[in-house]
Amino acid sequence: MATREINPILKQVLELGPTVLFFLIYTRIKDEVYVIGGTEYTGFIVATLVFIPILLVAMGILWAMTGRLSRIQVFTAFMVIFFGGLTAWFNDERFFKMKTTIIYGLMAAALGIGLLRGRSYLEWIMGEVMPMRHEGWMILTRRMTLFLAAMAVFNEVLWRTQSTDLWVKIETFGFPLLMMVFFVSQMGVFNAYTIEDGGDRKP
Template identity: 70%
Template sequence: MAETREINPILKQVLELGPTLAFFVLYVRIKDQMFTFGGTEYTGFIVAAVVFVPILLIAMGILWALTGQLSRMQVFTAFMVIFFGGLTAWFNDERFFKMKTTIVYGFLALILTIGLLRGRSWLEYVMSDMMPMRHDGWIILTKRLTMAFVTLAVVNEIVWRTMSTDAWVKIETFGFPIALMVFLFWQFARLQPYLIEEDEGAE
């Protein structure tokens, strides 16, 4: 098993969030342009989506080299980006890349639901070391986060089917992550009574 190494948290955030921001910046710069490759014309959005794939893989490679590990979620996200980025380029259809977000959130909701049906919280399994909390607290958080993922999946479907590409890119880049972050902070604040204090955990 590879040794896990700690790195500067700011650098970690840059490597994790940087590719998405790079996609946004590139899209803004080339969104109104058309590009021809192999006799086929591609929109700026599709070119930005395809370029996003190697940017993400390079960032993940650096992260793995520095820390010695990648989470299952990061690996899954990379697979989805590669798969749907490939479909987007192959069929020259931006809808595939937009569907990716729906499928990712839907998959997360499904995984958490499977755990709940077995009386378990996968969140507790991966996050208990970072935030000690009683099992019933983890179950509550898992149920709420499952509903949040379902909501985000539905909202993404509504956004990409009814709104402009510009609107989708902005919501995908900033709206969804901010909404999820605010939701998590709100939940952690509400679940304070379930947290395990150090002296309590030592008993």
């Protein structure tokens, strides 16, 4: 299927909307207890179960409209389904909270392995939409690896020491904001190594 461009605002709504809806649903039902099949489930777990189909529908719409999904989107969706399922099966919200640690940790590990091999897997993921010379990708990948590792550690400390309410707020708004701040802080790398039209990716 050929890729197509869509309105960037609509794209952001489809990408971020499910997480915001999860936050709104959780906020509304967090103090409720639901009995399903004779088992009691907290509002957090019910919100998690509702979040999974919302995410899949949003991704399906995005795929239908653009003709593609990024590797990170597919990986994240798989992790949400897997850990959301574990959360419901064991009736334990810790699985869903650990998901964020594992996602960031695995991404940091994958990028680190690439660096040890002298490669930038970040370039493989983002190179088509953000053309830069190889040196720039290596610099960005090293920094991204450290950033993701720090995010994994931060999430692990956060969910183990703070309330579910605070974790949900930071998961919904804090982590995306930190990611945005990170990329903005790398504008020097982008400006120095961006390939102009007709340029070469290699030095």
